[in-house]
Amino acid sequence: xxxxxxxxxxxxxxxxxxxxxxxxxxxxxxxxxxxxxxxxxxxxxxxxxxxxxxxxxxxxxxxxxxxxxxxxxxxxxxx
Numbered sequence: 001x002x003x004x005x006x007x008x009x010x011x012x013x014x015x016x017x018x019x020x021x022x023x024x025x026x027x028x029x030x031x032x033x034x035x036x037x038x039x040x041x042x043x044x045x046x047x048x049x050x051x052x053x054x055x056x057x058x059x060x061x062x063x064x065x066x067x068x069x070x071x072x073x074x075x076x077x078x079x
Contacts, residue, residue, distance in 0.1 A: 002067070006061070006064055007035065011055075014056075
């Protein structure tokens, strides 16, 4: 996938544990684990906002785009 999740790096920089982060933003540890490993197809803006607020960061600090990977074909971008 062209989008990379760099949440683990931000957690390490802040000295936070994933378990604590999940509890504070109100999601399960399992769902946070899926997000951290990039095994989700999407993330709710509410969750992204909560992550950024708690971590004092911007969405671009925890999500990056890798050019040249998984470029959507015509029609896929609308899904």
